[in-house]
Amino acid sequence: MPAQPPAPATVNRAHARTSLRACLEVFLVFLRLGLSSFGGPAAHLGYFRTEFVARRGWLSEAAYADLVAMCQFLPGPSSSQVGMAIGVLRAGYGGALAAWLGFTLPSALLLMGLALSVLQQAHGVSGEVVHGLKIVAVAIVAQAVWGMARSLCQGLVRQAIAAAATVAALLMGGALAQLAIIVTAALAGWLILKSLPAKRLEDLPPTLSRRTGAACLLLFLALLAGIPVLAAWHPAPWLQLTSIFYRVGSLVFGGGHVVLPLLQAELVPTGWLDKDVFLAGYGAAQAVPGPLFTLAAYLGVVMSSWPNGVAGGLLCLAAIFAPSFLLVIGLLPFWDSVRRNGPMQAALAGVNAAVVGLLLAALYQPVWTSAIHSLRDLLVALAALTALMYLRMPSWAVVLLVVLAALLPGLASLN
Numbered sequence: 001m002p003a004q005p006p007a008p009a010t011v012n013r014a015h016a017r018t019s020l021r022a023c024l025e026v027f028l029v030f031l032r033l034g035l036s037s038f039g040g041p042a043a044h045l046g047y048f049r050t051e052f053v054a055r056r057g058w059l060s061e062a063a064y065a066d067l068v069a070m071c072q073f074l075p076g077p078s079s080s081q082v083g084m085a086i087g088v089l090r091a092g093y094g095g096a097l098a099a100w101l102g103f104t105l106p107s108a109l110l111l112m113g114l115a116l117s118v119l120q121q122a123h124g125v126s127g128e129v130v131h132g133l134k135i136v137a138v139a140i141v142a143q144a145v146w147g148m149a150r151s152l153c154q155g156l157v158r159q160a161i162a163a164a165a166t167v168a169a170l171l172m173g174g175a176l177a178q179l180a181i182i183v184t185a186a187l188a189g190w191l192i193l194k195s196l197p198a199k200r201l202e203d204l205p206p207t208l209s210r211r212t213g214a215a216c217l218l219l220f221l222a223l224l225a226g227i228p229v230l231a232a233w234h235p236a237p238w239l240q241l242t243s244i245f246y247r248v249g250s251l252v253f254g255g256g257h258v259v260l261p262l263l264q265a266e267l268v269p270t271g272w273l274d275k276d277v278f279l280a281g282y283g284a285a286q287a288v289p290g291p292l293f294t295l296a297a298y299l300g301v302v303m304s305s306w307p308n309g310v311a312g313g314l315l316c317l318a319a320i321f322a323p324s325f326l327l328v329i330g331l332l333p334f335w336d337s338v339r340r341n342g343p344m345q346a347a348l349a350g351v352n353a354a355v356v357g358l359l360l361a362a363l364y365q366p367v368w369t370s371a372i373h374s375l376r377d378l379l380v381a382l383a384a385l386t387a388l389m390y391l392r393m394p395s396w397a398v399v400l401l402v403v404l405a406a407l408l409p410g411l412a413s414l415n
Helices: 008-036 041-055 061-073 078-120 127-152 156-171 175-192 210-233 237-251 256-267 275-285 292-301 309-338 342-371 375-389 395-413
Strands: none
Touching: 008 041, 008 078, 041 061, 041 078, 061 078, 061 309, 078 275, 078 292, 078 309, 127 156, 127 275, 127 342, 127 375, 127 395, 156 175, 156 342, 175 256, 175 342, 210 237, 210 309, 237 256, 237 292, 237 309, 256 275, 256 292, 256 342, 275 292, 275 342, 292 309, 375 395
């Protein structure tokens, strides 16, 4: 008598258990990376390659390079997006969520804890600590500008786009001006730059359908256009914050450092946040592992009005990462076609050059002008930059040393 096939319910339960195990495996691997991955997006990608290509063999070298290329093409936090894509390929939609939770949770909790301590001090951190964190932000942003300029501003045309973006950002403040700069740079790249043909890389496993991808991309656009309209019609504070952080998560090219000028322009002039508290959080974000976008959790907690506290932190964190989920899942099924499109790559090259200009403008205002007030401040910032670029010290160690240096005058005055 032939064996009976398993009942559909039994198959579904077995598949659910397999999927749950796969998601748990993804979560635990990314949790370990979230606890240990210092150094910013470039370093994160190195950790991912070691873990998933060299050690675990989840991806080939070519497939991993393809994911990195796709996420560099998207706005948002590139290393987090690579993690989401690896999670999708390993365990489906639940894998994307598991990868994000594991990689994001440690730094988000640390920054929310710091922010709660700030709230308990009536939105004040000790003056020396705030000043030290602002000085180290100068060194870290300067390092980011230098590294990005070397890779993204090769050739006179890209250098000119970056210089024009710097001048325009300094002359015209505000998030809308920055969006206009990015759009103009994309048009300039599309019209002027010549893109080299993209190298054909290994195809990724077809885990997602194009229908699913198209639905996610449409939802991304609908939320990007619809949330601001809804916030204008019903100006509840939580809707306004959701609109700000979703928009920033949708428009930031170039990684976590570039989130600084966009969030500063949205939150500080409008009174949501004090400038010193904002910059202190940005400096503290350098001392924790994981993605810099978890700065959103800190900012949500320390808002000057409701929603703030833990609820505000979770709201802002979810809003700034939501576009990345939709874009990664939306673009994966189409990426093989998009990456071979020369005009799209040329436009992206123009955007990347403008991003360097925006970050250079942010290095001057507000980072430099808020932190460097004396020769001693300048020397400490230069020492921090030397430690980062030439001694290759981890950023968390540099943050701690600079804060200690800022505290020394206060300690001396107590004796």
